[in-house]
Amino acid sequence: xxxxxxxxxxxxxxxxxxxxxxxxxxxxxxxxxxxxxxxxxxxxxxxxxxxxxxxxxxxxxxxxxxxxxxxxxxxxxxxxxxxxxxxxxxxxxxxxxxxxxxxxxxxxxxxxxxxxxxxxxxxxxxxxxxxxxxxxxxxxxxxxxxxxxxxxxxxxxxxxxxxxxxxxxxxxxxxxxxxxxxxxxxxxxxxxxxxxxxxxxxxxxxxxxxxxxxxxxxxxxxxxxxxxxxxxxxxxxxxxxxxxxxxxxxxxxxxxxxxxxxxxxxxxxxx
DNA sequence: CCCGACACCTGCCGGC
DNA sequence: TGCCGGCAGGTGTCGG
Numbered sequence: 523x524x525x526x527x528x529x530x531x532x533x534x535x536x537x538x539x540x541x542x543x544x545x546x547x548x549x550x551x552x553x554x555x556x557x558x559x560x561x562x563x564x565x566x567x568x569x570x571x572x573x574x575x576x577x578x579x580x581x582x583x584x585x586x587x588x589x590x591x592x593x594x595x596x597x598x599x600x601x602x603x604x605x606x607x608x609x610x611x612x613x614x615x616x617x618x619x620x621x622x623x624x625x626x627x628x629x630x631x632x633x634x635x636x637x638x639x640x641x642x643x644x645x646x647x648x649x650x651x652x653x654x655x656x657x658x659x660x661x662x663x664x665x666x667x668x669x670x671x672x673x674x675x676x677x678x679x680x681x682x683x684x685x686x687x688x689x690x691x692x693x694x695x696x697x698x699x700x701x702x703x704x705x706x707x708x709x710x711x712x713x714x715x716x717x718x719x720x721x722x723x724x725x726x727x728x729x730x731x732x733x734x735x736x737x738x739x740x741x742x743x744x745x746x747x748x749x750x751x752x753x754x755x756x757x758x759x760x761x762x763x764x765x766x767x768x769x770x771x772x773x774x775x776x777x778x779x780x781x782x783x784x785x786x787x788x789x790x791x792x793x
Numbered sequence: 794c795c796c797g798a799c800a801c802c803t804g805c806c807g808g809c
Numbered sequence: 810t811g812c813c814g815g816c817a818g819g820t821g822t823c824g825g
Contacts, residue, residue, distance in 0.1 A: 555801070594801095594802095595802090596802085596803075596804085611803085627802095628802080628803050628804065629801085629802045629803050630801080630802055630803080631802070673795080674795080674796085675795080675796065675797085679796085679797090683796095780796095780797065781798075781799085
């Protein structure tokens with residue numbers, strides 16, 4: 523469910539509302555991908571300073587330490603003054619003076635991890651290898667092109683790996699490559715400078731547009747207020763195998779790359 | 794160092 | 810209707 527746009531939409535939905543709140547209680551459900559790594563009781567009484575995003579991680583800054591939050595494949599957050607009793611897939615509640623932040627995650631690939639600071643070994647393991655942020659000013663084209671040039675793997679998989687640029691998941695990788703007219707199987711190292719420039723722009727455009735639209739709802743994404751996004755209404759290739767390309771009407775093709783589905787138009791993405 | 798395969802877990806869908 | 814295989818938006822780890 524959550525790629526960068528969904529995570530960012532989620533962040534914007536509760537960052538201002540939770541800032542300044544005092545942690546009253548924490549409820550932990552079934553195990554997530556990693557243990558919280560702190561006695562929840564120790565966090566009671568601390569203050570939430572704000573919420574940042576790095577790649578697909580949310581960083582909830584406290585007056586002492588921070589929580590790293592990841593939504594995995596199926597996670598979503600709600601934030602409300604009052605929430606119903608925890609359901610089977612509600613695995614983490616952060617109860618604060620300004621509302622409860624709740625993680626619902628059926629597959630439990632997500633995580634909530636406490637670290638003392640971003641320089642800690644655990645934070646370093648999770649955040650240390652992340653690539654450039656695609657939105658904002660830090661997404662440098664020269665560095666992006668250099669990152670592509672040193673990789674022989676298919677460009678789709680380099681985008682997904684997240685060590686060159688973060689936030690591009692399986693949906694938006696296909697979408698961005700379509701917009702840039704690049705075949706997903708092309709070795710990243712073989713992408714020409716002009717085409718890398720198009721891809722750089724396409725990534726920014728696709729992600730920014732999805733954030734504006736409120737994220738994707740291919741299956742079940744909803745924002746912190748429980749409303750769904752509607753980017754899927756304009757997916758050009760993702761999930762459209764066999765359907766006509768919106769540009770040239772050629773049937774969209776699907777293939778497997780690294781255990782993931784990729785979609786592309788064989789005409790519009792010749793190489 | 795780079796790469797691909799695998800692992801984690803639950804739900805849903807299509808086919809028989 | 811029921812069961813089974815395959816698939817799903819992520820990413821750390823491991824072996825080659």
